[in-house]
Amino acid sequence: MPARPKSPKSAPPPSGRARHIGRVIVKTALFGLIAGIAALVIAVLVTMASLPSYSELTQKPNGQTVRVHAADGTLLVSLGPSYGEWIPHDRLPAVMRDAIVAVEDRRYYSHFGVDPIGVARSAYLIYERQGQGRRWQGASTITQQIVRNIFLTNAYSFGRKVRESVLALAMERKFSKDQILELYLNRVYFGGGAYGVDAASRKFFGHSGTRLNLAEAAIIAGLVKAPSHYSPSADPEAAVDRAKVVLEVMQDADAITPAEARAARLDRVRFVPEPKQNSVRYFTDWALGQLDSLVDEQSAPLDIWTTLDLRMQRAADQAIRQNTPANLQGALVSLENDGAVRAMVGGTDYVTSIYNRATQAQRQPGSAFKLFVYLAALEAGVKPGDPVVDEPITIDGWSPRNSSRRFLGQIDIRNAFALSINTVAAQMGQKVGFDTVADMAHRLGISTRLNTHPSMVLGTSDVRLIDMTRAFAVISNGGNAVTPYGILRVSTTDGTILYQHEAQSPRVLVAPFVAAGMTDLLQTAVNTGTARAAQIGRPVAGKTGTTSSNKDGWFLGFSSGLTTGVWMGRDDAKAIPGLQGGRNPAQAFASFMQTALRTRPAQQFDTEVTLPEWQLEPDEEAYYGDPDQQFGSDEEGVTPPPEGQPAPGDGDDTVTLPYEDDTAGTPPPPPPARRAPAPDRVPSGDQQRPPQIDQRWLEGVLRDQQQRPPR
Known part of the structure; x- marks a missing residue:
């Protein structure tokens, strides 16, 4: 009778020491997680207490605005950020709210300030592209963006990302979603110096931000990603192309229907032409270069009165x-x-x-x-x-x-x-x-x-x-x-x-x-x-x-x-x-x-x-x-003259009284009118006295022209 195959040996049960080490690791990890959550909660609560009130956030501008005036008070140019009217959430066009949420933070209404799905997706992309220097891109929520805009800088670091996340969590605990979205749409930079939807709408379309239609909202929403690149002032075609992507994203997010997307005629959007930069900017650029040596103020909006006379400038x-x-x-x-x-x-x-x-x-x-x-x-x-x-x-x-x-x-x-x-x-x-x-x-x-x-x-x-x-x-x-x-x-x-x-x-x-x-x-x-x-x-x-x-x-x-x-x-x-x-x-x-x-x-x-x-x-x-x-x-x-031309002098507009040399020392007959006479050279040993203009002859020629005005 054939022999039975040997059954595989089962693994020996873990020893008591190994089980003990495993329990210690699990407990330590659990304790660390609890401690981390506790620290995060404490950090969020402390941050919440230090956050300004909502009314304060709506009043604080971003950057310095400088208004330059002529001597008579006429505004020559306004430089720096431009702020429009603050538009409350209930007056913001729904298409504008939907467009910005769809393109910037689709899960805005479901997360708590930080989007775990977005973070996981960004981490996976970083893992896939190791060594390519990729950062945490695509993970920032609308709340994180407004936090960075108001409280932090764009300088990338892991520490800044942590502070950004804590602030975002605190913002979500202190303010409602509608308030945060209102703050975002009134403070975010849309390019061309325009901060906020109203400033962008007035700059690019010439009307208030409360009157935006779907096509215009799509254009503005598309600017956040790269304000300079997609700015209608710099490249209207690029702005329209980006808006097409925004409409597709809105349709995919069920914010609009395909029929609404087709009805948004981007080709019919009319942009306000950029004001022509005339020669007055040469003056304002020069004058503002002296500003740092005159005042120390670096943040408050300034009014500057200059010496420029507009009538003379024109x-x-x-x-x-x-x-x-x-x-x-x-x-x-x-x-x-x-x-x-x-x-x-x-x-x-x-x-x-x-x-x-x-x-x-x-x-x-x-x-x-x-x-x-x-x-x-x-x-x-x-x-x-x-x-x-x-x-x-x-x-x-x-x-x-x-x-x-x-x-x-x-x-x-x-x-x-x-x-x-x-x-x-x-x-x-x-x-x-x-x-x-x-x-x-x-x-x-x-x-x-x-x-x-x-x-x-x-x-x-x-x-x-x-x-x-x-x-x-x-x-x-x-x-x-x-x-x-x-x-x-x-x-x-x-x-x-x-x-x-x-x-x-x-x-x-x-x-x-x-x-x-x-x-x-x-x-x-x-x-x-x-x-x-x-x-x-x-x-x-x-x-x-x-x-x-x-x-x-x-x-x-x-x-x-x-x-x-x-x-x-x-x-x-x-x-x-x-x-x-x-x-x-x-x-x-x-x-x-x-x-x-x-x-x-x-x-x-x-x-x-x-x-x-x-x-x-x-x-x-x-x-x-x-x-x-x-x-x-x-x-x-x-400087040598071109071939075939007489030798030069200094090239200045030196007045020339042409006359012909007469080596014999005898003046030639008077030349035609409007020409000066030949000089009178009188030899004196080895030297000759400098030529003299015959003033009597010249006086007679010019007397007839005394009444003629200069050309």
């Missing part, structure tokens, strides 16, 4: 837009003698470029920099009427030239400045010292680094427009210091004054007689020199500037207590044929000042320019040659 914007050539940029700054900035344009279009060329860009000023050269000379004792010789000069191997490659011979300081004669500026710089010129520029407010090469007198160092305008304002202010400012007063919304601008005590930077002498020279430049396009029918003083190969055009000047600076050029600093400070920039200056000064009486300067009759109405054509043949001088000397 005139400035129009002047730059109308006078800046296509594909170029333009900038303008205008300030009072006390430094109050009345207008600022940092570019032709703030929407396409927020870069502020009035305060940030550093460009070469060309002959506008001669302001500091002649100021240093006047301070050293030079007088506007002193004679000087326009002749070749070489300083440390550098030989400046005038744009005509000609020299006028004996001339006075006043006309040398008015005609922007480079050789005379070089002589003045050499006489007073190039370090002295740089010190003068820094004294008057130039904040950038300046070289002290001889060519610096022609403006080869980079400067800012606002600094140059400030320097010219010092002369307008009689030599007293001028510090540009944009903020007059800062207060909280309840009227508490946090800052009030106070006028600075007078501080003399240059003596009044020096400022008066400089005003004399600047008037002459506008009356008879390179800046004639800046005439506005009242006393004006100013100076043009054009840099190498016409890369930059400047005009800076003042009249009736208002100083304005204009710059034009390309951001990439490429050459611009025909750009000269005496043309488009001077024209923009004149266009702006005619409007800006319309309500002000004309003011006479302390020094009134008196010129010989023959100089009162110079020959315009003689002054301005072919703009494409104006070139510039760089730090190394003269």
Whole structure:
């Protein structure tokens, strides 16, 4: 008989020691669980006691709102978070409540602040994707989100998640579901600076949040996930696509029927267009940059009153837009003698470029920099009427030239400045010292680094427009210091004054007689020199500037207590044929000042320019040659001209009085009208005296044109 198979041996019963260890582990775990629950209950109860009342939660804003006003009180811009009207739960549209619950927390009405199913699902996803850096995503309930929004930050950590959960549990114990949902819909961020359903509805649709239909509610509900990405202001198509997902989720959650989902015509939703960002934002951006140094308040809403004059700002914007050539940029700054900035344009279009060329860009000023050269000379004792010789000069191997490659011979300081004669500026710089010129520029407010090469007198160092305008304002202010400012007063919304601008005590930077002498020279430049396009029918003083190969055009000047600076050029600093400070920039200056000064009486300067009759109405054509043949001088000397064109001077809008060389020393016959005569060169041994203009001939030519207004 076959043998029976052996039955498997049964496991030996656990020993008494093993049973004891098992019971200890179970008891310890049970005790730990009970202790944990007890600790959680105590934490929730303590947190409940420390939570603010519901009325307090509805009043506390999130973030700081800043309202910026013009000088007349007009609201320029409101920055920071925007809060609409608080909408009670019973007035919140049902479609809005259903949409947010469906897409953000489907089990909202069944959990107690923390969703165990959501936590388990998130934990499983983390386990599945180990090593991918996944966080606890999708587990936050509406209650947890509002807790994080009000009490915590978005910085992720395990400790923050624990505190968030405890606070959520406490919120659910202290407040009802309806209250928490009301709080959420009135406080959550929906993008574009809008906090709460009402602010979002007004921003995106132009009406109150109580009037939202299903399609609009779906769009707003879809914003919570990624406010910036789905914002209708930034990408309307993305907002609509996200809303389609929300409608599908609502249908899946039985919040709406398929027929209702189809009836929600997202293609018929009309978004409110974003207000155009005009040039005033260049000013507000600059002014608000000073706020931190004026007040310490970081959370309370603020009202800021500024120096901006809206009428002048509109005139400035129009002047730059109308006078800046296509594909170029333009900038303008205008300030009072006390430094109050009345207008600022940092570019032709703030929407396409927020870069502020009035305060940030550093460009070469060309002959506008001669302001500091002649100021240093006047301070050293030079007088506007002193004679000087326009002749070749070489300083440390550098030989400046005038744009005509000609020299006028004996001339006075006043006309040398008015005609922007480079050789005379070089002589003045050499006489007073190039370090002295740089010190003068820094004294008057130039904040950038300046070289002290001889060519610096022609403006080869980079400067800012606002600094140059400030320097010219010092002369307008009689030599007293001028510090540009944009903020007059800062207060909280309840009227508490946090800052009030106070006028600075007078501080003399240059003596009044020096400022008066400089005003004399600047008037002459506008009356008879390179800046004639800046005439506005009242006393004006100013100076043009054009840099190498016409890369930059400047005009800076003042009249009736208002100083304005204009710059034009390309951001990439490429050459611009025909750009000269005496043309488009001077024209923009004149266009702006005619409007800006319309309500002000004309003011006479302390020094009134008196010129010989023959100089009162110079020959315009003689002054301005072919703009494409104006070139510039760089730090190394003269920039070579393109092949086939005459050699350049410094490239500034130097007035040119063309004449032909006559080596025999005999003047040629008088040229056609509107041309200056040939010089009279008289040999004297190995030397020749500098050429002299035949003033009698020029007087006869110009007398016929004295009544002709400048073009």
